[in-house]
Amino acid sequence: MTIFDAVGTDATGSDAAGPLAGITADEAVAAADRLTARLGEVRSQIGRVIFGQEQVVAEVLVCLLSGGHALLVGAPGLGKTLLVQTLGTVLGLSPKRVQFTPDLMPADITGSEILDEMQDGRRGFRFVPGPVFCQLLMADEINRASPRTQSALLQAMQEHKVAVAGVEHPLPHPFHVLATQNPIEQEGTYPLPEAQLDRFMLQIDLTYPGEAEERAMLLATTGARLASAEPVLQAGELVAAQALIRRLPVGGQVVDAILRLVRGARPESSGNSRLARDVAWGPGPRAAQALMLACRARALCFVIAWR
Numbered sequence: 001m002t003i004f005d006a007v008g009t010d011a012t013g014s015d016a017a018g019p020l021a022g023i024t025a026d027e028a029v030a031a032a033d034r035l036t037a038r039l040g041e042v043r044s045q046i047g048r049v050i051f052g053q054e055q056v057v058a059e060v061l062v063c064l065l066s067g068g069h070a071l072l073v074g075a076p077g078l079g080k081t082l083l084v085q086t087l088g089t090v091l092g093l094s095p096k097r098v099q100f101t102p103d104l105m106p107a108d109i110t111g112s113e114i115l116d117e118m119q120d121g122r123r124g125f126r127f128v129p130g131p132v133f134c135q136l137l138m139a140d141e142i143n144r145a146s147p148r149t150q151s152a153l154l155q156a157m158q159e160h161k162v163a164v165a166g167v168e169h170p171l172p173h174p175f176h177v178l179a180t181q182n183p184i185e186q187e188g189t190y191p192l193p194e195a196q197l198d199r200f201m202l203q204i205d206l207t208y209p210g211e212a213e214e215r216a217m218l219l220a221t222t223g224a225r226l227a228s229a230e231p232v233l234q235a236g237e238l239v240a241a242q243a244l245i246r247r248l249p250v251g252g253q254v255v256d257a258i259l260r261l262v263r264g265a266r267p268e269s270s271g272n273s274r275l276a277r278d279v280a281w282g283p284g285p286r287a288a289q290a291l292m293l294a295c296r297a298r299a300l301c302f303v304i305a306w307r
Contacts, residue, residue: 038232051217052213059204060072062297066242066297072084072179074206091233101144127164132152143181143189145190174235174239265282
């Protein structure tokens, strides 16, 4: 049984009326219970490959369930690339990886038009999609590319489409970007501009695992057979889960706390003279929207953690 038994969507997570159209509150609660159980299976499968990063896995799942993008920051060798690959397998998403380098061009990400010869002998331009046309894009060491190349992801991350030669091309659904950043080596890197950082819902910091987790990792990854994760969800189920997240109720106190946090960090509305002096720009409405969605998604992950 899948969560589609309650939401009534097809394998793509959509129908003529949209995901979750016309379902009752009881059906939504039942779907949330099933989703909670499936997310427990997801974390269990990821835990077979990723050791000592339970909090990181939970935060990434919160981001994906909210429909957002995440920036993974950590030293080399902490499993950032392996985590993204494992998420693609477990969630049933088609992943692609782009290694960001100083000579990477925007067309290397979005795709470009090439002059091609048709079957009738005529010549014309044909669009060749880039690696951004996937469901889970890993932007490895994103800060090693120039700001011009980094900006190639702005439209894709916000509007889920890219424009090439004046023609818009929609991206697959769902579409998520998990970018990595190495905080140790800064030579030859380009700090992410604020417009780019604003597209990421969460910055997730990876730290070294504990001794027990590192021992388990050593025993599991240096033997003759390597552990692997099995698929749990399909892409359409993730889409339906994201729609279900938006149906979860949020208490008035939570909404008030989000507003106090966001508005209190804005120089013009905080009423704090020191903040007004030291902070140039505060969080925008997109930050409040991200917090609302993350609270809903975190509620399900919190239930999983206590079961």
